[in-house]
Amino acid sequence: MELGIVGLPGSGKTTIFNALTGSEAEVSSYAGGKKDPNISLVKVPDPRLDRLSEIYEPKKTTHATIKFIDLGGGIKAEDERGGLDEILRLLRPVDALVHVVRAFDWAGQKPEPQRDFDEFESELILTDQVIVERRLERMEKELKKGKKGNPREFELLKKAFKILDSGRALREDEEIRKAPELKGYAFLSQKPCIVCLNLGENYSPGDFSLKLPSGVPLVEIKGSLEMELMQLEEDEAEPFRKDMGIEEPATNLLIRESYSLLGLISFFTVGKDEVRAWTIKKGTRAQKAAGCIHSDIEHGFIRAEVVSFEDLVKEGDYHKAQKAGKVRLEGKDYIVQDGDVINFRFNV
Ligand SMILES: Nc1nc2c(ncn2[C@@H]2O[C@H](COP(=O)(O)OP(=O)(O)OP(=O)(O)O)[C@@H](O)[C@H]2O)c(=O)[nH]1
Numbered sequence: 001m002e003l004g005i006v007g008l009p010g011s012g013k014t015t016i017f018n019a020l021t022g023s024e025a026e027v028s029s030y031a032g033g034k035k036d037p038n039i040s041l042v043k044v045p046d047p048r049l050d051r052l053s054e055i056y057e058p059k060k061t062t063h064a065t066i067k068f069i070d071l072g073g074g075i076k077a078e079d080e081r082g083g084l085d086e087i088l089r090l091l092r093p094v095d096a097l098v099h100v101v102r103a104f105d106w107a108g109q110k111p112e113p114q115r116d117f118d119e120f121e122s123e124l125i126l127t128d129q130v131i132v133e134r135r136l137e138r139m140e141k142e143l144k145k146g147k148k149g150n151p152r153e154f155e156l157l158k159k160a161f162k163i164l165d166s167g168r169a170l171r172e173d174e175e176i177r178k179a180p181e182l183k184g185y186a187f188l189s190q191k192p193c194i195v196c197l198n199l200g201e202n203y204s205p206g207d208f209s210l211k212l213p214s215g216v217p218l219v220e221i222k223g224s225l226e227m228e229l230m231q232l233e234e235d236e237a238e239p240f241r242k243d244m245g246i247e248e249p250a251t252n253l254l255i256r257e258s259y260s261l262l263g264l265i266s267f268f269t270v271g272k273d274e275v276r277a278w279t280i281k282k283g284t285r286a287q288k289a290a291g292c293i294h295s296d297i298e299h300g301f302i303r304a305e306v307v308s309f310e311d312l313v314k315e316g317d318y319h320k321a322q323k324a325g326k327v328r329l330e331g332k333d334y335i336v337q338d339g340d341v342i343n344f345r346f347n348v
Protein backbone atom coordinates (compact mmCIF):
# COMPACT_ATOMS: atom_id res chain seq x y z
CA MET A 1 0.00 0.00 0.00
CA GLU A 2 1.13 3.53 -0.73
CA LEU A 3 0.03 6.66 1.10
CA GLY A 4 0.72 10.18 -0.17
CA ILE A 5 1.27 12.90 2.43
CA VAL A 6 -0.14 16.14 1.03
CA GLY A 7 -1.35 19.52 2.28
CA LEU A 8 -0.72 23.23 2.12
CA PRO A 9 2.90 24.47 2.14
CA GLY A 10 4.22 24.52 5.70
CA SER A 11 1.36 22.47 7.17
CA GLY A 12 3.91 20.08 8.65
CA LYS A 13 3.92 17.30 6.04
CA THR A 14 7.60 16.47 6.47
CA THR A 15 7.24 16.61 10.25
CA ILE A 16 4.35 14.12 10.04
CA PHE A 17 6.36 12.00 7.58
CA ASN A 18 9.18 11.83 10.14
CA ALA A 19 6.74 11.08 12.96
CA LEU A 20 5.26 8.20 10.96
CA THR A 21 8.41 6.69 9.52
CA GLY A 22 11.13 7.56 12.03
CA SER A 23 13.04 9.27 9.21
CA GLU A 24 15.04 12.41 9.77
CA ALA A 25 14.06 14.31 6.64
CA GLU A 26 14.82 18.01 6.83
CA VAL A 27 11.80 20.17 7.71
CA SER A 28 11.23 23.52 5.99
CA SER A 29 12.35 26.81 7.45
CA TYR A 30 9.67 28.54 5.39
CA ALA A 31 6.42 27.23 3.91
CA GLY A 32 7.07 25.46 0.64
CA GLY A 33 10.79 25.55 1.35
CA LYS A 34 11.70 22.02 0.40
CA LYS A 35 10.46 20.45 -2.80
CA ASP A 36 12.07 17.02 -2.92
CA PRO A 37 9.81 14.09 -2.24
CA ASN A 38 10.72 11.97 0.79
CA ILE A 39 9.91 8.28 0.53
CA SER A 40 10.01 5.61 3.21
CA LEU A 41 8.80 2.05 3.71
CA VAL A 42 7.25 1.28 7.08
CA LYS A 43 6.44 -2.11 8.59
CA VAL A 44 2.80 -2.52 9.49
CA PRO A 45 2.82 -3.33 13.21
CA ASP A 46 0.80 -6.45 14.01
CA PRO A 47 0.98 -8.18 17.40
CA ARG A 48 -0.52 -11.32 15.82
CA LEU A 49 2.45 -11.62 13.50
CA ASP A 50 4.81 -11.21 16.47
CA ARG A 51 2.93 -13.99 18.30
CA LEU A 52 3.15 -16.34 15.29
CA SER A 53 6.83 -15.59 15.08
CA GLU A 54 7.29 -16.63 18.71
CA ILE A 55 5.57 -19.94 17.97
CA TYR A 56 7.48 -20.76 14.77
CA GLU A 57 10.85 -19.09 15.43
CA PRO A 58 11.25 -18.73 11.65
CA LYS A 59 14.44 -17.64 9.87
CA LYS A 60 12.54 -14.60 8.68
CA THR A 61 9.48 -12.62 9.80
CA THR A 62 8.03 -10.42 7.11
CA HIS A 63 5.59 -7.64 7.94
CA ALA A 64 3.27 -6.04 5.45
CA THR A 65 4.71 -2.67 4.43
CA ILE A 66 3.35 0.76 3.64
CA LYS A 67 5.16 3.25 1.45
CA PHE A 68 4.84 6.86 2.59
CA ILE A 69 5.51 9.63 0.08
CA ASP A 70 5.91 13.18 1.36
CA LEU A 71 5.67 15.95 -1.20
CA GLY A 72 7.14 19.37 -0.57
CA GLY A 73 4.94 22.44 -1.03
CA GLY A 74 1.30 22.34 -2.06
CA ILE A 75 -0.48 21.40 -5.26
CA LYS A 76 -1.45 24.21 -7.58
CA ALA A 77 -3.66 23.48 -10.54
CA GLU A 78 -2.15 26.44 -12.40
CA ASP A 79 1.48 25.55 -11.59
CA GLU A 80 3.42 27.01 -14.51
CA ARG A 81 6.76 25.40 -13.79
CA GLY A 82 5.78 21.85 -14.62
CA GLY A 83 5.84 21.06 -10.92
CA LEU A 84 2.28 19.81 -11.08
CA ASP A 85 3.08 17.05 -13.58
CA GLU A 86 5.82 15.76 -11.33
CA ILE A 87 3.53 15.81 -8.30
CA LEU A 88 0.78 14.02 -10.19
CA ARG A 89 3.24 11.40 -11.42
CA LEU A 90 4.22 10.66 -7.83
CA LEU A 91 0.68 10.71 -6.50
CA ARG A 92 -1.03 8.73 -9.25
CA PRO A 93 -0.14 5.29 -7.78
CA VAL A 94 -0.99 6.08 -4.15
CA ASP A 95 -3.96 4.26 -2.62
CA ALA A 96 -4.96 7.14 -0.37
CA LEU A 97 -4.02 10.67 0.60
CA VAL A 98 -3.07 11.81 4.08
CA HIS A 99 -4.07 15.47 4.08
CA VAL A 100 -2.01 17.28 6.74
CA VAL A 101 -3.65 20.37 8.25
CA ARG A 102 -1.76 22.84 10.43
CA ALA A 103 -2.93 23.15 14.03
CA PHE A 104 0.21 24.71 15.51
CA ASP A 105 1.13 28.36 15.92
CA TRP A 106 3.43 29.46 13.13
CA ALA A 107 5.13 32.86 12.77
CA GLY A 108 2.62 34.41 15.15
CA GLN A 109 -0.32 32.92 13.26
CA LYS A 110 -2.94 30.95 15.18
CA PRO A 111 -4.16 27.78 13.44
CA GLU A 112 -7.20 27.99 11.19
CA PRO A 113 -7.66 24.35 10.32
CA GLN A 114 -11.11 24.64 8.74
CA ARG A 115 -9.97 27.39 6.37
CA ASP A 116 -6.79 25.45 5.52
CA PHE A 117 -8.64 22.21 4.95
CA ASP A 118 -11.14 23.90 2.64
CA GLU A 119 -8.38 25.66 0.73
CA PHE A 120 -6.37 22.53 -0.01
CA GLU A 121 -9.50 20.48 -0.74
CA SER A 122 -10.35 23.14 -3.35
CA GLU A 123 -6.89 22.75 -4.87
CA LEU A 124 -7.47 19.01 -5.28
CA ILE A 125 -10.85 19.67 -6.86
CA LEU A 126 -9.49 22.35 -9.17
CA THR A 127 -6.60 20.16 -10.30
CA ASP A 128 -9.04 17.41 -11.30
CA GLN A 129 -11.32 19.93 -12.95
CA VAL A 130 -8.53 21.17 -15.20
CA ILE A 131 -7.77 17.61 -16.30
CA VAL A 132 -11.45 16.74 -16.91
CA GLU A 133 -12.01 19.95 -18.85
CA ARG A 134 -9.06 19.34 -21.16
CA ARG A 135 -10.10 15.76 -21.78
CA LEU A 136 -13.71 16.71 -22.50
CA GLU A 137 -12.60 19.37 -24.98
CA ARG A 138 -10.47 16.85 -26.82
CA MET A 139 -13.25 14.25 -26.86
CA GLU A 140 -15.74 16.80 -28.17
CA LYS A 141 -13.39 17.74 -31.01
CA GLU A 142 -12.98 14.09 -31.93
CA LEU A 143 -16.73 13.55 -31.82
CA LYS A 144 -17.17 16.41 -34.32
CA LYS A 145 -14.65 14.73 -36.59
CA GLY A 146 -16.84 11.63 -36.46
CA LYS A 147 -14.74 9.57 -34.06
CA LYS A 148 -16.99 7.79 -31.56
CA GLY A 149 -14.59 7.34 -28.66
CA ASN A 150 -16.00 5.76 -25.51
CA PRO A 151 -19.50 7.19 -24.93
CA ARG A 152 -19.64 5.86 -21.36
CA GLU A 153 -16.34 7.57 -20.49
CA PHE A 154 -17.67 10.77 -22.03
CA GLU A 155 -20.84 10.64 -19.91
CA LEU A 156 -18.89 9.90 -16.74
CA LEU A 157 -16.49 12.77 -17.39
CA LYS A 158 -19.42 15.13 -17.89
CA LYS A 159 -20.86 13.99 -14.59
CA ALA A 160 -17.45 14.38 -12.93
CA PHE A 161 -17.22 17.90 -14.28
CA LYS A 162 -20.58 18.83 -12.74
CA ILE A 163 -19.53 17.47 -9.34
CA LEU A 164 -16.20 19.28 -9.40
CA ASP A 165 -17.82 22.45 -10.67
CA SER A 166 -20.12 22.45 -7.65
CA GLY A 167 -17.02 22.32 -5.45
CA ARG A 168 -17.32 18.71 -4.39
CA ALA A 169 -14.67 15.99 -4.42
CA LEU A 170 -15.10 13.00 -6.75
CA ARG A 171 -14.68 10.58 -3.83
CA GLU A 172 -18.18 11.61 -2.72
CA ASP A 173 -19.83 9.99 -5.75
CA GLU A 174 -20.04 6.20 -5.73
CA GLU A 175 -20.62 5.76 -9.47
CA ILE A 176 -17.57 7.88 -10.32
CA ARG A 177 -15.49 6.19 -7.65
CA LYS A 178 -16.22 2.74 -8.97
CA ALA A 179 -16.14 3.42 -12.73
CA PRO A 180 -13.40 1.39 -14.44
CA GLU A 181 -13.48 3.92 -17.32
CA LEU A 182 -12.03 6.59 -15.02
CA LYS A 183 -9.40 4.48 -13.21
CA GLY A 184 -6.59 5.60 -15.50
CA TYR A 185 -7.08 9.26 -14.65
CA ALA A 186 -6.23 8.65 -10.96
CA PHE A 187 -8.07 11.84 -9.97
CA LEU A 188 -6.74 13.28 -6.72
CA SER A 189 -10.12 14.23 -5.27
CA GLN A 190 -11.31 10.69 -6.02
CA LYS A 191 -8.71 9.04 -3.80
CA PRO A 192 -9.75 8.04 -0.29
CA CYS A 193 -8.49 10.66 2.12
CA ILE A 194 -7.61 10.86 5.81
CA VAL A 195 -7.22 14.25 7.44
CA CYS A 196 -4.26 14.46 9.79
CA LEU A 197 -4.56 17.40 12.13
CA ASN A 198 -1.00 18.35 13.08
CA LEU A 199 -1.35 19.64 16.64
CA GLY A 200 1.13 21.97 18.29
CA GLU A 201 2.44 21.17 21.77
CA ASN A 202 0.00 23.67 23.33
CA TYR A 203 -3.09 22.08 21.77
CA SER A 204 -4.94 18.84 22.53
CA PRO A 205 -7.09 16.51 20.47
CA GLY A 206 -10.61 17.90 20.33
CA ASP A 207 -9.53 21.56 20.60
CA PHE A 208 -10.61 22.23 17.02
CA SER A 209 -13.92 21.17 15.58
CA LEU A 210 -13.61 20.43 11.89
CA LYS A 211 -16.44 19.91 9.46
CA LEU A 212 -15.21 17.30 7.00
CA PRO A 213 -16.97 15.75 4.00
CA SER A 214 -18.59 12.39 4.77
CA GLY A 215 -16.25 9.41 4.53
CA VAL A 216 -13.16 11.45 5.40
CA PRO A 217 -11.83 10.34 8.81
CA LEU A 218 -9.79 12.54 11.13
CA VAL A 219 -6.66 11.63 13.08
CA GLU A 220 -5.02 14.07 15.46
CA ILE A 221 -1.24 13.89 15.90
CA LYS A 222 1.20 16.09 17.76
CA GLY A 223 3.63 16.10 14.85
CA SER A 224 6.75 17.73 16.27
CA LEU A 225 6.47 15.86 19.54
CA GLU A 226 5.95 12.47 17.95
CA MET A 227 8.76 13.14 15.52
CA GLU A 228 11.10 13.55 18.49
CA LEU A 229 9.72 10.45 20.20
CA MET A 230 10.46 8.42 17.09
CA GLN A 231 14.15 9.24 17.51
CA LEU A 232 14.15 7.50 20.92
CA GLU A 233 14.28 3.78 21.61
CA GLU A 234 10.77 2.38 22.09
CA ASP A 235 11.26 1.70 25.84
CA GLU A 236 12.50 5.28 26.32
CA ALA A 237 9.62 6.77 24.31
CA GLU A 238 6.88 4.82 26.07
CA PRO A 239 6.99 6.70 29.44
CA PHE A 240 6.95 10.05 27.59
CA ARG A 241 3.87 8.98 25.66
CA LYS A 242 2.15 7.90 28.88
CA ASP A 243 2.99 11.24 30.50
CA MET A 244 1.51 13.16 27.61
CA GLY A 245 -1.59 11.02 27.30
CA ILE A 246 -0.61 9.64 23.88
CA GLU A 247 -1.98 6.11 23.78
CA GLU A 248 0.07 4.74 20.92
CA PRO A 249 2.61 5.83 18.30
CA ALA A 250 1.17 7.94 15.48
CA THR A 251 2.15 5.26 12.94
CA ASN A 252 -0.11 2.66 14.54
CA LEU A 253 -3.04 5.05 14.69
CA LEU A 254 -2.69 6.18 11.10
CA ILE A 255 -2.11 2.71 9.69
CA ARG A 256 -5.17 1.38 11.50
CA GLU A 257 -7.29 4.22 10.08
CA SER A 258 -5.93 3.59 6.58
CA TYR A 259 -6.69 -0.13 6.75
CA SER A 260 -10.20 0.58 7.91
CA LEU A 261 -10.79 3.35 5.34
CA LEU A 262 -9.51 1.19 2.48
CA GLY A 263 -11.25 -1.96 3.77
CA LEU A 264 -7.99 -3.89 4.14
CA ILE A 265 -7.36 -7.01 6.21
CA SER A 266 -4.39 -9.31 6.81
CA PHE A 267 -3.88 -13.02 6.47
CA PHE A 268 -0.77 -14.98 7.44
CA THR A 269 1.42 -17.74 6.10
CA VAL A 270 3.58 -19.66 8.56
CA GLY A 271 6.53 -22.05 8.46
CA LYS A 272 10.02 -22.60 9.75
CA ASP A 273 11.49 -20.48 6.95
CA GLU A 274 9.17 -17.53 7.06
CA VAL A 275 6.21 -16.16 8.96
CA ARG A 276 4.56 -13.47 6.91
CA ALA A 277 1.63 -11.05 6.86
CA TRP A 278 -0.21 -10.28 3.61
CA THR A 279 -2.59 -7.41 2.97
CA ILE A 280 -5.77 -7.88 0.93
CA LYS A 281 -9.11 -6.15 0.44
CA LYS A 282 -11.95 -7.37 2.63
CA GLY A 283 -14.09 -9.77 0.58
CA THR A 284 -11.18 -11.25 -1.41
CA ARG A 285 -11.65 -14.91 -2.39
CA ALA A 286 -9.07 -17.56 -1.53
CA GLN A 287 -7.79 -18.09 -5.06
CA LYS A 288 -7.29 -14.37 -5.62
CA ALA A 289 -5.56 -14.05 -2.22
CA ALA A 290 -3.16 -16.81 -3.27
CA GLY A 291 -2.19 -14.58 -6.18
CA CYS A 292 -0.65 -11.98 -3.93
CA ILE A 293 1.90 -14.61 -2.85
CA HIS A 294 2.61 -15.84 -6.37
CA SER A 295 0.66 -16.02 -9.63
CA ASP A 296 1.58 -19.75 -9.92
CA ILE A 297 -0.23 -20.44 -6.66
CA GLU A 298 -3.30 -18.59 -7.94
CA HIS A 299 -3.34 -20.40 -11.29
CA GLY A 300 -2.61 -23.83 -9.82
CA PHE A 301 -4.92 -23.33 -6.84
CA ILE A 302 -6.39 -26.55 -5.44
CA ARG A 303 -7.49 -25.79 -1.89
CA ALA A 304 -6.73 -23.53 1.03
CA GLU A 305 -6.09 -25.02 4.46
CA VAL A 306 -7.35 -22.37 6.84
CA VAL A 307 -7.18 -21.89 10.60
CA SER A 308 -7.99 -18.70 12.46
CA PHE A 309 -5.18 -16.98 14.33
CA GLU A 310 -7.06 -17.43 17.63
CA ASP A 311 -7.54 -21.20 17.13
CA LEU A 312 -3.94 -21.69 16.13
CA VAL A 313 -2.63 -19.86 19.18
CA LYS A 314 -5.09 -21.67 21.45
CA GLU A 315 -4.01 -25.11 20.19
CA GLY A 316 -0.31 -24.24 20.18
CA ASP A 317 0.67 -24.78 16.56
CA TYR A 318 -0.66 -25.68 13.14
CA HIS A 319 -0.43 -29.45 13.55
CA LYS A 320 -2.11 -29.45 16.94
CA ALA A 321 -4.86 -27.28 15.47
CA GLN A 322 -5.22 -29.81 12.65
CA LYS A 323 -5.57 -32.68 15.14
CA ALA A 324 -8.19 -30.70 17.03
CA GLY A 325 -10.16 -30.32 13.80
CA LYS A 326 -9.66 -26.56 13.70
CA VAL A 327 -8.07 -26.52 10.24
CA ARG A 328 -10.68 -26.24 7.49
CA LEU A 329 -10.29 -27.12 3.83
CA GLU A 330 -11.71 -24.29 1.75
CA GLY A 331 -12.28 -23.91 -1.98
CA LYS A 332 -11.38 -21.10 -4.37
CA ASP A 333 -14.46 -19.01 -3.52
CA TYR A 334 -13.90 -18.96 0.22
CA ILE A 335 -13.85 -15.34 1.46
CA VAL A 336 -10.61 -14.87 3.38
CA GLN A 337 -11.12 -13.47 6.90
CA ASP A 338 -8.91 -11.10 8.86
CA GLY A 339 -6.40 -13.16 10.84
CA ASP A 340 -6.70 -16.37 8.80
CA VAL A 341 -3.55 -18.48 8.75
CA ILE A 342 -3.50 -20.15 5.36
CA ASN A 343 -1.58 -22.94 3.69
CA PHE A 344 -2.35 -23.01 -0.04
CA ARG A 345 -2.30 -26.31 -1.89
CA PHE A 346 -1.55 -25.91 -5.55
CA ASN A 347 -0.32 -27.58 -8.75
CA VAL A 348 2.51 -26.11 -10.76
N1 LIG B 1 5.41 23.99 16.94
C1 LIG B 1 5.27 23.15 15.95
N2 LIG B 1 5.90 23.39 14.81
C2 LIG B 1 5.73 22.53 13.79
C3 LIG B 1 4.92 21.37 13.90
N3 LIG B 1 4.97 20.71 12.72
C4 LIG B 1 5.75 21.44 11.92
N4 LIG B 1 6.23 22.53 12.55
C5 LIG B 1 7.14 23.55 12.00
O1 LIG B 1 6.60 24.06 10.80
C6 LIG B 1 7.62 24.23 9.83
C7 LIG B 1 7.27 23.49 8.56
O2 LIG B 1 7.22 22.12 8.87
P1 LIG B 1 7.40 21.02 7.73
O3 LIG B 1 7.17 19.70 8.37
O4 LIG B 1 8.66 21.20 7.00
O5 LIG B 1 6.18 21.44 6.80
P2 LIG B 1 5.89 20.96 5.30
O6 LIG B 1 4.42 20.90 5.13
O7 LIG B 1 6.66 19.72 5.00
O8 LIG B 1 6.47 22.17 4.48
P3 LIG B 1 6.75 22.24 2.91
O9 LIG B 1 7.34 20.93 2.51
O10 LIG B 1 7.70 23.36 2.77
O11 LIG B 1 5.43 22.49 2.27
C8 LIG B 1 8.92 23.73 10.46
O12 LIG B 1 9.65 24.83 10.93
C9 LIG B 1 8.44 22.86 11.58
O13 LIG B 1 9.37 22.84 12.65
C10 LIG B 1 4.27 21.13 15.16
O14 LIG B 1 3.57 20.12 15.34
N5 LIG B 1 4.49 22.04 16.14
Ligand SMILES: [Mg+2]
Binds near residue numbers: 014015028
Ligand atom coordinates in the same frame (compact mmCIF):
# COMPACT_ATOMS: atom_id res chain seq x y z
MG1 LIG C 1 8.06 19.31 3.47
